[in-house]
Amino acid sequence: xxxxxFIATGISAAALGSTAQAQASGFGNWIAGFRSxxxxxxxxxxxxxxxxxxxxxxxxxxxxxxxxxxxxxxxxEYMATAASDARVTNGRAMVRQYANVLARIEAxxxxxxxxxxxxxxxxxxxxxRRGDVPLISTLATLAYDxxxxxxxxxxxIAALRILQRGDVAPRNMTGSWAGAMGHTQFIPTSYxxxxxxxxxxxxxxxxxxxxxxxxxxxxxxxxxxxxxxxxPWGVEVLLPRGFDFGQTSRRSPAAWAQLGVRGVDGNAVxxxxxxxxxxxxxxxGPAFLIFANYTTISRYNNxxxxxxxxxxxxxxxxxxxxLRTQWPAGERGxxxxxxxxxxxxxxxxxxxxxxxxxRIGPNSMAAIRAYQRSQGLxxxxxxxxxxxxxxx
Numbered sequence: 358x359x360x361x362x363f364i365a366t367g368i369s370a371a372a373l374g375s376t377a378q379a380q381a382s383g384f385g386n387w388i389a390g391f392r393s394x395x396x397x398x399x400x401x402x403x404x405x406x407x408x409x410x411x412x413x414x415x416x417x418x419x420x421x422x423x424x425x426x427x428x429x430x431x432x433x434e435y436m437a438t439a440a441s442d443a444r445v446t447n448g449r450a451m452v453r454q455y456a457n458v459l460a461r462i463e464a465x466x467x468x469x470x471x472x473x474x475x476x477x478x479x480x481x482x483x484x485x486r487r488g489d490v491p492l493i494s495t496l497a498t499l500a501y502d503x504x505x506x507x508x509x510x511x512x513x514i515a516a517l518r519i520l521q522r523g524d525v526a527p528r529n530m531t532g533s534w535a536g537a538m539g540h541t542q543f544i545p546t547s548y549x550x551x552x553x554x555x556x557x558x559x560x561x562x563x564x565x566x567x568x569x570x571x572x573x574x575x576x577x578x579x580x581x582x583x584x585x586x587x588x589p590w591g592v593e594v595l596l597p598r599g600f601d602f603g604q605t606s607r608r609s610p611a612a613w614a615q616l617g618v619r620g621v622d623g624n625a626v627x628x629x630x631x632x633x634x635x636x637x638x639x640x641x642g643p644a645f646l647i648f649a650n651y652t653t654i655s656r657y658n659n660x661x662x663x664x665x666x667x668x669x670x671x672x673x674x675x676x677x678x679x680l681r682t683q684w685p686a687g688e689r690g691x692x693x694x695x696x697x698x699x700x701x702x703x704x705x706x707x708x709x710x711x712x713x714x715x716r717i718g719p720n721s722m723a724a725i726r727a728y729q730r731s732q733g734l735x736x737x738x739x740x741x742x743x744x745x746x747x748x749x
Contacts, residue, residue, distance in 0.1 A: 433684030439666030475671035515545035539563030639739030
């Protein structure tokens, strides 16, 4: 590791200093030690040498890993981007352009085209932002100097196995700063487990301009986690006046209809299986009955905003219209520190949350509802910024 490699990462020679020199020396020593662990995992010296030729320590990957902002963007703003008119229009164009391959993917994996294309749109804007960071460099950097060294070393070993198998050349193995790869942003261990060679050329090439392998791999992933063809991820519903917001547990659509919960068309939701009720922004925003496919999407990314984003984008690509109920303006989630403060203030006010851990689980939601009822507010159990401000 020499000074030129650091300069290539965007650090000037004048700014290099002793810290960068120490990083260079430490990184080189770490690579030397990692070789034996890679060899024990079945990585040949030939594969290792080809992968690490020209590898660089990437300070930007460390900076971004240590400064990931907690997601608190208002859900309405997030959804405006996730299912924007342009993204919907482009998604429909992708369904038409790749109609033949998507039809074969659906026949093979029983996952509908609009679902696969929605993931593609959310992850890389239909391949436009696949990432150009050298994967071995960023994974090695994060394994050496990151917060989750063990996790990233596991990803690095998986990446080396991908190279050893011949699915991609080292120079073409690029992705995000965090090691997600290709059109639909697989991490290396997920790639190893679920990626497929749909084109039949002997390589699972999720990086190619042709997205066939990437789209099929996403469908294979969903199929592995029990995607149910023909079942929606969720259905927007309207709640009756005076609805008991504590009733969110799974039940049939018919049982929900008996409680007055109906689709936005005024009819009972069709029987797609048991469903739970969610209100992502409380009583003032959209409500959804969510089905088993919601959980399948969560295996790809467990953030609620992402799951709803993929689901709704897919619905729009399929031809459905916008949501009937608008997202509350400026309504954002609480940070972990704010959630802890909310729990502490509720407990201090006599509404115990059963602990102060920053996680809004059943106990915290029950405490919120009890407090809301005491104040004559809709008892939706939603941990909002407005509620926190009221308690301050």
